[in-house]
Amino acid sequence: MMQETADLIIRAWHIVTMNPARDILLDQAVAVRGRRICAIGAPDDLRRRFPGAREIGGQRFVLAPGMVNTHIHVTGETLFKSFIPDHLGFEEHVFEWLGPLLAARRPGDDRLAARLTAVEMLRSGTTCFLEAGSSQFLDETVDALLETGIRGRVGGWIWDVPDEPAPYRQTTDQAIARLQDQLERYPDRDGGLIAAWAILVGHTTGTEHLWRAATALAMEHAAGFAFHMSPDAIDIRDFDRRYGRRPLERLADIGVMDQRPVVTHLVHASDSEIDILAQSGAHVSHCPTSAMRCGYGVTQIGRFPEMADRRINVTIGTDAANSANHADLMRAAHAVAGLFKDARRDPSIFPAAQVFEMATLGGARALRLDDEIGSIEVGKYADLVLHDTDRPEWRPLLDVVNQLIWSADGRGVHTVLVDGRIVVENGRCVTVDEDALWREAQQAGEALVARFGKPMRDGTRALPPSPNHDWRRT
Ligand SMILES: [Zn+2]
Numbered sequence: 158m159m160q161e162t163a164d165l166i167i168r169a170w171h172i173v174t175m176n177p178a179r180d181i182l183l184d185q186a187v188a189v190r191g192r193r194i195c196a197i198g199a200p201d202d203l204r205r206r207f208p209g210a211r212e213i214g215g216q217r218f219v220l221a222p223g224m225v226n227t228h229i230h231v232t233g234e235t236l237f238k239s240f241i242p243d244h245l246g247f248e249e250h251v252f253e254w255l256g257p258l259l260a261a262r263r264p265g266d267d268r269l270a271a272r273l274t275a276v277e278m279l280r281s282g283t284t285c286f287l288e289a290g291s292s293q294f295l296d297e298t299v300d301a302l303l304e305t306g307i308r309g310r311v312g313g314w315i316w317d318v319p320d321e322p323a324p325y326r327q328t329t330d331q332a333i334a335r336l337q338d339q340l341e342r343y344p345d346r347d348g349g350l351i352a353a354w355a356i357l358v359g360h361t362t363g364t365e366h367l368w369r370a371a372t373a374l375a376m377e378h379a380a381g382f383a384f385h386m387s388p389d390a391i392d393i394r395d396f397d398r399r400y401g402r403r404p405l406e407r408l409a410d411i412g413v414m415d416q417r418p419v420v421t422h423l424v425h426a427s428d429s430e431i432d433i434l435a436q437s438g439a440h441v442s443h444c445p446t447s448a449m450r451c452g453y454g455v456t457q458i459g460r461f462p463e464m465a466d467r468r469i470n471v472t473i474g475t476d477a478a479n480s481a482n483h484a485d486l487m488r489a490a491h492a493v494a495g496l497f498k499d500a501r502r503d504p505s506i507f508p509a510a511q512v513f514e515m516a517t518l519g520g521a522r523a524l525r526l527d528d529e530i531g532s533i534e535v536g537k538y539a540d541l542v543l544h545d546t547d548r549p550e551w552r553p554l555l556d557v558v559n560q561l562i563w564s565a566d567g568r569g570v571h572t573v574l575v576d577g578r579i580v581v582e583n584g585r586c587v588t589v590d591e592d593a594l595w596r597e598a599q600q601a602g603e604a605l606v607a608r609f610g611k612p613m614r615d616g617t618r619a620l621p622p623s624p625n626h627d628w629r630r631t
Pocket residue numbers: 228230289385421476477
């Protein structure tokens with residue numbers, strides 16, 4: 158008999174499989190051959206079966222599936238992360254800061270931003286993502302993502318209503334041509350790590366003609382569909398004024414919801430819109446840390462527990478670098494678990510096991526990859542994360558899923574594999590030159606802010622006065 162081979166044997170103390178039985182295995186190991194998991198079993202058995210395989214992990218590690226972030230802007234804001242003050246109203250944030258800063262981007266910036274965001278995701282245990290459709294220079298974004306080794310679905314900036322910022326202005330025909338071009342050049346097939354989806358900016362930035370064309374293109378290319386909607390009541394008011402309908406009602410009327418899209422934010426959702434989500438099989442990307450940063454009122458008006466009760470696939474996203482400001486899905490998962498417990502004074506809402514499922518299998522389902530990733534099972538791609546438990550937040554380890562959601566965050570991630578390839582080792586991303594990345598990101602960020610030209614606010618030189626600053630005088 159031919160000797161079976163494997164490239165890697167990964168040993169762990171706990172393996173949180175997320176398989177159909179949701180087994181948590183103790184003192185077991187996972188073998189990887191090429192891109193996929195080829196066996197799960199006792200370490201000694203796997204060693205005998207696969208002599209010569211490199212062995213990683215060990216007794217102090219928790220092995221879990223790589224997480225899936227269903228809404229993140231990998232370019233753009235990344236290079237002015239946390240620069241926009243956090244006390245601004247929506248219009249000042251968007252029109253006076255965000256728009257001009259995005260317009261100040263140069264070729265090369267998207268490459269750098271995508272690399273930085275991917276490294277932040279990988280180092281905190283996210284192995285797959287759905288982009289927000291915000292790349293200005295899509296080719297360099299795809300190049301950079303492929304270089305890091307992350308898995309994801311991306312899109313260029315597609316809209317046809319707003320005039321500003323000028324570099325983003327598109328006619329309807331241009332927007333459709335752009336979308337068609339990206340779907341043709343980056344098809345979602347053959348297990349490719351990076352592919353394009355039909356992603357619209359959404360909100361009120363698209364004509365009905367564009368929505369219909371994007372729907373037809375998504376269908377023709379068998380591509381996924383995603384867009385932003387209703388973080389704020391502005392979208393509700395605009396759809397009502399134009400069509401006398403709620404946003405998802407109108408999008409269902411014209412066939413968009415038949416594409417089972419990933420709808421991002423949806424802080425405002427009526428009963429009829431929840432019915433549409435449940436009937437269409439659409440997915441929701443809940444971005445709790447973005448709501449907290451921007452003050453959307455997610456705990457007052459959000460209906461994510463009700464959506465989950467209706468078996469709507471509620472998943473987790475982190476959003477952009479000035480709305481949430483970080484890409485650590487473990488921090489967002491922690492917020493998902495906690496916000497509604499507090500708001501409704503009901504600790505039974507979003508228990509840790511459910512939230513970890515949202516961050517893994519749920520995200521995989523939204524990305525149409527649940528047969529391939531999201532759990533640790535033989536035959537699936539080896540998208541895996543080793544959490545190091547020799548850390549204060551991990552000890553004592555008594556309930557591993559509670560610990561993942563409530564105690565740990567991305568800092569404890571030690572080793573990450575995507576598609577069978579080791580991309581993070583001992584906490585460092587090994588597919589890029591990290592030291593060069595920190596330097597280049599700093600230079601590019603400072604140059605971008607200089608082109609923006611707005612005078613620095615007090616807060617960049619000294620802390621601004623706060624309402625309770627008077628204690629300094631007493
Ligand atoms: Zn977004």
